[in-house]
Amino acid sequence: xxxxxxxxxxxxxxxxMCRPQVIAAYPITPQTHIVEALAEMVADCRLxxxxxxxxxxxSALSACLGASAAGSRVYSAxxxxxxxxxxxxxxxxxxxxLPVVMSIVNRALGAPLSIWNDQQDSIALxxxxxxxxxxxxxxEATDLHYVAYRVAxxxxxxxxxxxxxxGYILSHTYEPVEMLTExxxxxxxxxxxxxxxxxxxxxISIGLFASPDYYTEFRYQIDQAxxxxxxxxxxxxxxxxxxxxxDYASPVEEYRMDDADCAIVAMGxxxxxxxxxxxxxxxxxxxxxxxxxxTFRPFPAEEVRKAxxxxxxxxxxxxxxxxxxxxxxxLEVRDALYGSGVPVLDYIIALGGRDVxxxxxxxxxDMAAAGKGDLFYGLREEVLR
Amino acid sequence: MTGEQCSLFESGHRACGGCAAALAARTIxxxxxxxxxxxxxxxxxxxxxxxxxxxxxxxxxxxxxxxNNSAVASGISAALKKQGRKEKVIAIGGDGASFDIxxxxxxxxxxxxxxxxYICYDNEAYMNTGIQRSGATPYDASTTTSPAGKCxxxxxxxxxxxxxxxxxxxxxxxxxxxxxxxxxxxKKIRKALDTEGPCYVQVxxxxxxxxxxxxxxxxxxxxxxxxxxLFVSYEMENGQVTRVKKVVRKPVEEYLKxxxxxxxxxxxxxxxxxxxxxxxxxDRNAEKFAIDIVLKK
Amino acid sequence: xxxxxxxxxxPGTSRANRxxxxxxxxxxxxxxxxxxxxLCVSVCPEGCVVADSEGIPEPDYDxxxxxxxxxxxxxxxxIEMQKEEK
Numbered sequence: 021x022x023x024x025x026x027x028x029x030x031x032x033x034x035x036x037m038c039r040p041q042v043i044a045a046y047p048i049t050p051q052t053h054i055v056e057a058l059a060e061m062v063a064d065c066r067l068x069x070x071x072x073x074x075x076x077x078x079s080a081l082s083a084c085l086g087a088s089a090a091g092s093r094v095y096s097a098x099x100x101x102x103x104x105x106x107x108x109x110x111x112x113x114x115x116x117x118l119p120v121v122m123s124i125v126n127r128a129l130g131a132p133l134s135i136w137n138d139q140q141d142s143i144a145l146x147x148x149x150x151x152x153x154x155x156x157x158x159x160e161a162t163d164l165h166y167v168a169y170r171v172a173x174x175x176x177x178x179x180x181x182x183x184x185x186x187g188y189i190l191s192h193t194y195e196p197v198e199m200l201t202e203x204x205x206x207x208x209x210x211x212x213x214x215x216x217x218x219x220x221x222x223x224i225s226i227g228l229f230a231s232p233d234y235y236t237e238f239r240y241q242i243d244q245a246x247x248x249x250x251x252x253x254x255x256x257x258x259x260x261x262x263x264x265x266x267d268y269a270s271p272v273e274e275y276r277m278d279d280a281d282c283a284i285v286a287m288g289x290x291x292x293x294x295x296x297x298x299x300x301x302x303x304x305x306x307x308x309x310x311x312x313x314x315t316f317r318p319f320p321a322e323e324v325r326k327a328x329x330x331x332x333x334x335x336x337x338x339x340x341x342x343x344x345x346x347x348x349x350x351l352e353v354r355d356a357l358y359g360s361g362v363p364v365l366d367y368i369i370a371l372g373g374r375d376v377x378x379x380x381x382x383x384x385x386d387m388a389a390a391g392k393g394d395l396f397y398g399l400r401e402e403v404l405r
Numbered sequence: 406m407t408g409e410q411c412s413l414f415e416s417g418h419r420a421c422g423g424c425a426a427a428l429a430a431r432t433i434x435x436x437x438x439x440x441x442x443x444x445x446x447x448x449x450x451x452x453x454x455x456x457x458x459x460x461x462x463x464x465x466x467x468x469x470x471x472x473n474n475s476a477v478a479s480g481i482s483a484a485l486k487k488q489g490r491k492e493k494v495i496a497i498g499g500d501g502a503s504f505d506i507x508x509x510x511x512x513x514x515x516x517x518x519x520x521x522x523y524i525c526y527d528n529e530a531y532m533n534t535g536i537q538r539s540g541a542t543p544y545d546a547s548t549t550t551s552p553a554g555k556c557x558x559x560x561x562x563x564x565x566x567x568x569x570x571x572x573x574x575x576x577x578x579x580x581x582x583x584x585x586x587x588x589x590x591x592k593k594i595r596k597a598l599d600t601e602g603p604c605y606v607q608v609x610x611x612x613x614x615x616x617x618x619x620x621x622x623x624x625x626x627x628x629x630x631x632x633x634x635l636f637v638s639y640e641m642e643n644g645q646v647t648r649v650k651k652v653v654r655k656p657v658e659e660y661l662k663x664x665x666x667x668x669x670x671x672x673x674x675x676x677x678x679x680x681x682x683x684x685x686x687x688d689r690n691a692e693k694f695a696i697d698i699v700l701k702k
Numbered sequence: 703x704x705x706x707x708x709x710x711x712x713p714g715t716s717r718a719n720r721x722x723x724x725x726x727x728x729x730x731x732x733x734x735x736x737x738x739x740x741l742c743v744s745v746c747p748e749g750c751v752v753a754d755s756e757g758i759p760e761p762d763y764d765x766x767x768x769x770x771x772x773x774x775x776x777x778x779x780x781i782e783m784q785k786e787e788k
Contacts, residue, residue, distance in 0.1 A: 075513030086480025422769030621770030
């Protein structure tokens with residue numbers, strides 16, 4: 021049924037239908053509406069879960085880790101500083117191979133303090149072993165939670181997953197969302213059956229320390245699992261499409277890419293604006309297209325290479341910056357296109373909540389056509405003087 | 406019967422000979438039994454018991470990080486409750502994990518009232534990293550980050566009173582125990598496990614390597630800590646001290662002079678002023694907990 | 703073969719590590735002096751002193767590190783530490 025809902029509430033509803041047994045969360049803007057909604061559901065017996073009101077994000081993920089190790093499906097949500105505080109636990113959760121699913125309501129990282137949107141927070145955790153999905157709109161933000169649980173808990177994967185969607189732009193915006201029913205979700209998402217769990221009937225030890233004789237092999241195995249999850253994502257995404265009509269089989273989305281001359285590459289809600297700008301440019305006879313990356317980890321290098329190998333320029337919109345280097349998406353895209361000769365230009369854009377309009381997208385395409393890139397887009401003049 | 410005592414914490418672990426933490430682990434599991442899930446903080450006990458692919462634990466065990474064992478235990482406890490399982494949850498950490506870096510998680514877990522037992526094996530410094538000072542290091546102890554020197558008599562601060570802090574969280578049961586009295590330690594672990602809600606047991610665990618004494622003296626040193634009044638073995642129920650181990654008190658120097666970490670108080674010359682300050686700490690403990698047995702003349 | 707998922711291991715596998723090789727002193731149990739009080743069993747940090755069906759304790763030298771705690775604590779003086787001959 022199509023409903024007009026705030027993004028946070030749509031996501032909370034989706035999470036409810038995934039039936040997590042344990043939720044641990046700590047309030048942080050702009051994630052709060054999700055965890056408030058879930059608390060209400062637990063209070064009204066609409067969701068049968070233990071809800072742990074932890075004293076920090078660090079404990080939120082630590083409690084989720086413990087509950088997951090004990091064999092429960094778990095959930096948390098956070099953003100920005102909260103995710104940064106979880107940094108250590110993030111690496112640990114992936115290393116222990118626990119399929120925690122967490123919503124990341126993307127927000128900038130301080131300093132300076134900013135409560136507004138960019139994608140620096142989750143990007144900073146790109147090396148942690150978590151799968152990372154980025155939603156363009158609230159429909160996708162909602163659907164990707166079902167997919168994320170299914171992929172994370174798959175025996176071939178057993179890794180935690182971020183479902184990332186842009187703070188305020190999606191989380192606080194009302195959009196029509198088609199919500200699945202509980203029966204539909206139950207059919208799509210099987211009950212969680214842990215492969216290894218803390219259980220006195222089978223008293224294994226989890227999280228031993230590894231000497232140099234073993235550490236590399238453990239990291240190799242995690243890397244293999246992250247890379248191998250791509251196949252599982254395709255399967256889970258395809259089946260979602262077959263059951264509910266919205267197909268997430270591909271880790272990327274191509275928009276008017278068939279005959280595109282300049283390809284924009286981006287993740288998240290900025291892609292909506294980019295699509296509108298492309299439509300207008302197409303009317304003006306300019307052959308622009310969009311390659312939207314939905315799955316950033318594992319990185320779909322093969323799909324990116326395939327989609328971009330024919331274009332004459334690539335303009336990557338990075339809502340993050342690896343300070344002292346480039347935006348993270350551009351680095352990946354350049355790596356994927358290595359040897360193809362296709363120029364990849366990077367545009368650091370929309371940091372800390374700065375609005376991006378269609379004219380900005382057009383302006384980026386103009387710059388890319390002129391070979392001008394690898395820059396912060398739209399800087400205030402005063403810092404350049 | 407005695408043969409089964411060692412079965413839940415297996416031989417072959419890599420603790421130093423005479424390690425009180427290993428003895429504590431074994432005794433704790435003996436008291437707790439098979440239906441116990443253990444969450445270890447990073448530290449000596451975690452490292453000496455679980456170098457991959459070997460584990461000394463015969464109960465379900467997990468290590469996540471240094472500072473989050475009580476948060477992990479919170480999650481496990483919640484999951485067990487939701488799944489209708491009856492296993493007990495024990496979080497174990499050294500004094501660094503408990504008094505210092507894990508304090509936030511510990512406080513949060515106790516405030517929320519999860520049903521679990523937190524056990525701190527207190528060897529009064531960061532032993533795993535090489536004997537650095539912690540919030541549990543006693544006054545004047547020389548550690549690698551509070552070394553005694555020409556203008557230092559060692560650690561400048563007294564030990565943090567963690568049992569009182571956790572009792573102030575409303576913990577129904579808080580106890581201190583020591584490897585000097587193993588049956589008492591077992592009894593307290595059992596009581597903590599049988600009490601609903603967050604319970605705390607602090608186990609004094611002398612470290613021969615870090616404190617500087619011969620490995621066979623571990624229990625003798627632990628006993629002297631109690632007999633001098635520098636370590637008080639007691640129980641608190643709902644914030645009230647209900648039981649205290651009473652002693653015929655010995656002067657503190659009988660304890661101090663046996664350990665390299667206090668050697669600077671005796672050599673090159675005796676530092677009476679500092680020894681008197683430590684004696685005053687023992688005297689205050691004795692008064693506060695009324696531990697003195699008055700001998701009839 | 704894949705390593706244990708999440709760096710996990712089957713219980714009690716530390717038995718593969720025979721710590722007896724660490725020993726420089728060996729506890730010798732003098733059964734004629736033993737009162738079968740069981741203290742040596744309970745104070746051993748290795749858990750490697752085991753009493754037989756008659757309550758007579760014997761250390762497992764495969765694991766005994768020779769710390770000497772049992773000898774120090776034995777109230778009957780029934781355990782002697784002797785230099786290990788190599």
